[in-house]
Amino acid sequence: MIRKDGFVVRDVGGSAVIVPTGARVLDLNGLVVLNDSGRLVWDALSAERSEDELVQCLTDRYDVSPDQARADVRELLERFAALGIIQYAGQPI
């Protein structure tokens, strides 16, 4: 999967938030606040990534078991997908 174009990360009082640009406002009218691991995964999704690669991002950075990292990645991806801000290979943009 990969993040869709048209979203940027901004800082509000030290918190990272995803903001839509241009016509993306019609898809996501609001802000998504990212925690540290969410930011790490979102940044990694600037290129096409497999679930395993995203798990690796978290285990490289944090003292966390692979199982816990996988659970965290899946939860994040579910949320991103529900918000319509990532796409899976073969999906329309």
Next chain:
Amino acid sequence: MLERATANRQPVSGTFELTARCNLACGMCYIRKPANDRYERSHELSAAQWVDVTQQAVAAGMVFLTLTGGEILIRKDFFDLYEPMTQMGLVITLFTNATAITPAVAKRLAQSPPSRVEISLYGASEAAYERVTGTSNAYDKCLRGIRLLAEAGVNVVVKSTLTKYNAHELDLMKRMAAEWGVPFFAASLLTQRRDDDLSQIQDFRRQAREAIDLEEADAATSAEIRAALAAPPPAADADPFYCSAGKSSFTIGPFGQMSACIDLPLPGAPVAEIGFAEAWRRVGEFVGSVPVNTSCSSCALRSICPSCPAWSYGENRTLNQPVKYLCDLAAERKRRFGRAEPDVQAAGG
């Protein structure tokens, strides 16, 4: 998150007044200049200057941007400045009276939509609308603009400024918004003109008793005021600015003057000349220098009164004096909400 931005003095929230000119002539307006005012038009920041200022503001931390006027859509170059802003990672709100929204404007806005468009509706009939706005043949244009934007999929909120001449149509306006499927809110605190031009505000303002009638009729507002009255008052030496003005929010006027808030045109730092960072520094310096209003800071009603340096400046041209209009409103609130809530069951039985 916003509290941290305020503590960090991140200029997270900006309001840009693109023009003071307007195609309506509302008697209570604090800013309005005629649409054909050449002096105003020739001194307004150009579209390129607004884009440049916005880029600087984004670099300094601005995330939330409100574009207001006057009427923003009477600027022929509106889209020249607006469309680049929509690519900068901003949450943008537009304030408009909607009378200049044609099918072409609605279509173009929908291609780069703001997060929200707040549309001012000044009545639920042509007669009230015309009385408030001093303009004929505008009511239908406003209704058309609202419909066009809503149909184009743009997120619309309808709001009204309540005056002596349209408050009786509040319920009708609420009903219209419900039919359009858009949120509605109304405000009735009218502020004085910021320049020294003649203002008709005394004619348009409603009496304290009438203004508080509305608060009393709204359950959420009533609960809020009762809670404020029950809470311990803020410390007497509290910051004169109880909001984020000059700490995380700012306003830039049509000629590029940066100030602490929309109701307080000070310090008026010339952002196009000195750059955003220096203008923001001067705003912070100004806000830090404002003396506490000792009359208000020791007043028992201050938890239910919005008095602040901006209000004092608007009404008294000083920064730290009580505002009689607000004193009257606060006294009336205390009289209505200060007593214990009626026992509904007993009253109903």
